[in-house]
Amino acid sequence: MQIKVLYFAQARERAGRPSAPLELPEGSRVADALTAIRRSTPALDPLWPHLAVAVDGALAPADQALREGAELALLPPVSGG
Amino acid sequence: MQIKVLYFAQARERAGRPSAPLELPEGSRVADALTAIRRSTPALDPLWPHLAVAVDGALAPADQALREGAELALLPPVSGG
Amino acid sequence: MAELVRASIDVARLIGDASRPECGAVSVFIGNSRDHNEGRKVVRLEYEAYEPMALAALGKLERETRSRFEIASCRIVHRLGEVPLAEASVAVVVAAAHRQPAFDACQWAMNELKRTVPIWKKEFFAEGGAEWVKGTSLAPR
Amino acid sequence: MAELVRASIDVARLIGDASRPECGAVSVFIGNSRDHNEGRKVVRLEYEAYEPMALAALGKLERETRSRFEIASCRIVHRLGEVPLAEASVAVVVAAAHRQPAFDACQWAMNELKRTVPIWKKEFFAEGGAEWVKGTSLAPR
Numbered sequence: 139m140q141i142k143v144l145y146f147a148q149a150r151e152r153a154g155r156p157s158a159p160l161e162l163p164e165g166s167r168v169a170d171a172l173t174a175i176r177r178s179t180p181a182l183d184p185l186w187p188h189l190a191v192a193v194d195g196a197l198a199p200a201d202q203a204l205r206e207g208a209e210l211a212l213l214p215p216v217s218g219g
Numbered sequence: 220m221q222i223k224v225l226y227f228a229q230a231r232e233r234a235g236r237p238s239a240p241l242e243l244p245e246g247s248r249v250a251d252a253l254t255a256i257r258r259s260t261p262a263l264d265p266l267w268p269h270l271a272v273a274v275d276g277a278l279a280p281a282d283q284a285l286r287e288g289a290e291l292a293l294l295p296p297v298s299g300g
Numbered sequence: 301m302a303e304l305v306r307a308s309i310d311v312a313r314l315i316g317d318a319s320r321p322e323c324g325a326v327s328v329f330i331g332n333s334r335d336h337n338e339g340r341k342v343v344r345l346e347y348e349a350y351e352p353m354a355l356a357a358l359g360k361l362e363r364e365t366r367s368r369f370e371i372a373s374c375r376i377v378h379r380l381g382e383v384p385l386a387e388a389s390v391a392v393v394v395a396a397a398h399r400q401p402a403f404d405a406c407q408w409a410m411n412e413l414k415r416t417v418p419i420w421k422k423e424f425f426a427e428g429g430a431e432w433v434k435g436t437s438l439a440p441r
Numbered sequence: 442m443a444e445l446v447r448a449s450i451d452v453a454r455l456i457g458d459a460s461r462p463e464c465g466a467v468s469v470f471i472g473n474s475r476d477h478n479e480g481r482k483v484v485r486l487e488y489e490a491y492e493p494m495a496l497a498a499l500g501k502l503e504r505e506t507r508s509r510f511e512i513a514s515c516r517i518v519h520r521l522g523e524v525p526l527a528e529a530s531v532a533v534v535v536a537a538a539h540r541q542p543a544f545d546a547c548q549w550a551m552n553e554l555k556r557t558v559p560i561w562k563k564e565f566f567a568e569g570g571a572e573w574v575k576g577t578s579l580a581p582r
Contacts, residue, residue, distance in 0.1 A: 146491055147561035148573045190579035192559070195494040197580045211491055211559075217576030218488070218495075218519060218560030219399075219472045219531050219551065228348055228420035229432045271438035273418070276353040278439045292350055292418075298435030299347070299354075299378060299419030300331045300390050300410065300540075312453040315471065321526040324475035327468075327547075330456065334465035334538065385462040397475065403548050406468075410540065 139164055141204055143175060144211040149189065152181040162204065168193065169200040171210055188215050220245055222285055224256060225292040230270065233262040243285065249274065250281040252291055269296050302358030303377045304351060309388045314375055318395035323372050325399035327406035331390040333383040337433070341426035347380045347389060350418040354378070357417040361409055369405035371396040376409065378419060389421075443499030444518045445492055450529045455516050459536035464513050466540035468547035472531040474524040478574070482567035488521045488530060491559040495519070498558040502550055510546035512537040517550065519560060530562075 143160050145153040162171060168191055176182065182189075191198050192211040204210070224241050226234040243252060249272055257263065263270075272279050273292040285291070311330060318326050333345040358376045365374040375393045383389045392409050396402040415436040424430040452471060459467050474486040499517045506515040516534045524530045533550050537543040556577040565571040 144491065146559065147489055147563070150489075188578050192491070192494055195491075195497060211494070213491065213559050213579050214561065214573065215576035215578045216556065216559055217562045217574040218490070218558050219555040219562075225350065227350055227418065228422070231348075269437055273350070273353055276350075276356060292353070294350065294418050294438050295420065295432065296435035296437045297415065297418055298421045298433035299349070299417050300414040300421075311456060315452060319471070319473050319527045319529070321473075321476035323527075324473055326471040326473060328471070329540065329544070330460070330467040330469070331540070332460050332465055332467060335462035336538075386460050386464075388460070397477075399470065399472070399551065403470070403544070407544050 139166070139204070139206040141171060141208045141210055143171070144209060146211065146213055148185055148214045149182060149212045152185060153179050154181070166204050167200065168198050168202045168204065168210070171204060172200070175212070182212070185214060189213060220247070220285070220287040222252060222287075222289040222291055224252070225290060227292065227294055229266055229295045230263060230293045233266060234260050235262070247285050248281065249279050249283045249285065249291070252285060253281070256293070263293070266295060270294060301375070302355060302362055304349060304355055304358075305377060305379050306381045309377050309379055309391045311388060311391050314377065314391055314393040318373055318375065318393050320372065320395065323395040323397060325396050325402040327394045327399070327402035329392045329406050329410050330388045333385050333387060333389050335385050337423055342423045343385075343426050344424035345383050345385070345389070346422045346424075347378070347383060348420045348422070349378070349380050354418050358413070361412055361416065365394070365405050365409045368408065369396070370398070370401040371405045374405060374409060376413065378417075380419075442516070443496060443503055445490060445496055446518060446520050447522045450518050450520055450532045452529060452532050455518065455532055455534040459514055459516065459534050461513065461536065464536040464538060466537050466543040468535045468540070468543035470533045470547050470551050471529045474526050474528060474530050476526050478564055483526075483564045484567050485565035486524050486526070486530070487563045487565075488519070488524060489561045489563070490519070490521050495559050499554070502553055502557065506535070506546050506550040509549065510537070511539070511542040512546045515546060515550060517554065519558075521560075
């Protein structure tokens with residue numbers, strides 16, 4: 139299946155793009171997607187401990203199952219206001 | 220000597236006027252003025268325990284001396300805002 | 301600079317004045333005239349002040365607020381005379397580099413205003429009659 | 442209703458909307474873009490958001506603020522893109538019958554906003570270079 143990965147703020151700048159498609163085996167979970175992203179985009183390494191993950195606009199735990207077409211967002215620490 | 224007495228809010232309504240001159244003996248203090256006002260204006264009686272007194276725009280204790288032309292204000296509990 | 305006014309309070313202008321590049325936080329309190337109090341419907345509100353003393357007290361309150369909190373500016377404007385329902389009777393505008401002192405200062409200034417400034421509010425009721433709002437004694441005699 | 446905008450925040454309109462006859466108190470917080478941070482001179486600020494999630498989070502925050510405090514309304518507007526110095530990046534406007542809940546709610550909403558809404562601020566420095574402001578992790582993974 140294919141999902142869409144969104145990068146924001148520092149993550150967007152380090153990845154060099156605002157979004158990218160990601161191919162994953164059927165049955166993949168959030169943790170599998172993160173492993174794949176980390177492998178393909180080592181520039182994100184320093185951010186990794188601080189990132190939160192949202193799937194389709196809601197914060198998602200590592201064991202959440204992914205579906206075809208899901209939108210997975212990498213969210214650095216927030217600083218609105 | 221003569222001073223000017225100012226009445227505000229409930230005190231103004233009960234006195235039936237916003238201000239009035241008051242004749243006092245030389246050497247009078249705030250307490251003397253209040254005694255004279257209380258005697259001449261019994262309508263103020265219910266307010267009396269709640270009034271503060273200012274002389275020339277500053278809160279004044281009962282033993283403060285008055286001078287010719289002083290402005291003595293009777294101030295009910297405040298409710299601005 | 302504190303002001304007593306007899307027309308609408310221009311809150312947008314006060315906020316504009318307070319919004320300087322070194323101030324990241326502006327905290328504003330607006331007291332509006334309200335259509336009810338203690339279960340009674342209010343149709344009209346009037347404010348009266350001992351004007352020179354009230355203006356001096358508001359100016360002193362602005363200065364004291366600036367000295368007590370880490371803020372850049374504090375402005376207080378109070379309206380007198382009749383204030384139509386839902387219009388502002390008072391505005392306190394505080395600007396600071398950081399938000400916590402801005403919040404604290406705005407709240408403190410407003411609380412102090414209500415107990416230290418010679419201004420009086422009279423409510424006129426739908427059922428008829430009018431009353432001066434029960435307030436706070438300025439000082440023991 | 443929460444909003445994300447890319448032009449000036451119209452604070453006067455928000456205050457006007459909040460000023461209803463049953464509300465005696467309006468508490469407003471305005472976050473302005475500031476010309477310094479941690480000793481460095483800032484010349485430009487930019488905000489970025491995960492827009493649908495941020496808008497939903499702001500709407501949820503408005504509702505949660507209304508349910509936690511005795512208030513009548515809570516409106517939050519955040520600006521995105523470049524925000525010129527001394528202009529508002531965020532406004533929180535709370536209206537209530539009484540002032541204490543208005544103050545408390547405004548402050549709580551602003552603190553929550555800073556730690557729960559996916560918005561990011563980037564500062565551009567006079568000395569050159571730029572940095573994303575150190576923020577708050579949204580949640581442990």
